[in-house]
Amino acid sequence: MKEDLAGGKLPSQDFGENAGWWAIMLLAFNLHQAMERLILETGWWGKRLKAVRFGLISLPGRVVRHGGQLLLQVAEGHRAFSLLVQSRKRMLAWAQAPPS
Numbered sequence: 001m002k003e004d005l006a007g008g009k010l011p012s013q014d015f016g017e018n019a020g021w022w023a024i025m026l027l028a029f030n031l032h033q034a035m036e037r038l039i040l041e042t043g044w045w046g047k048r049l050k051a052v053r054f055g056l057i058s059l060p061g062r063v064v065r066h067g068g069q070l071l072l073q074v075a076e077g078h079r080a081f082s083l084l085v086q087s088r089k090r091m092l093a094w095a096q097a098p099p100s
Contacts, residue, residue: 004048004049005025005028005029005049006025007022007025010022032052036052038090038094039087039090039094040052040056040083041083041086044056044083055080056080056083056087059074059080059081059084060075060078061073061075
């Protein structure tokens with residue numbers, strides 16, 4: 001958290017603002033951990049947030065509207081394309097799973 005989410009430096013002198021900022025930072029950290037364990041393959045486990053951001057989140061692509069839907073066009077030849085497709089399938093499986 002200290003390096004990846006700027007947890008080493010608080011943004012304000014006000015306790016309430018810092019507490020809200022810290023809560024948002026913890027939420028982002030926990031969402032990253034959940035995505036890492038539930039969606040990504042084991043080779044991505046333990047990677048820093050910067051590596052995930054540059055390797056998966058910051059893919060070059062284009063958002064287009066087609067047939068009333070928003071679509072993301074990503075080049076099939078990109079090294080992370082198969083990981084993106086596989087991750088989307090895992091997210092869909094989790095979304096359709098019955099509640100436990």
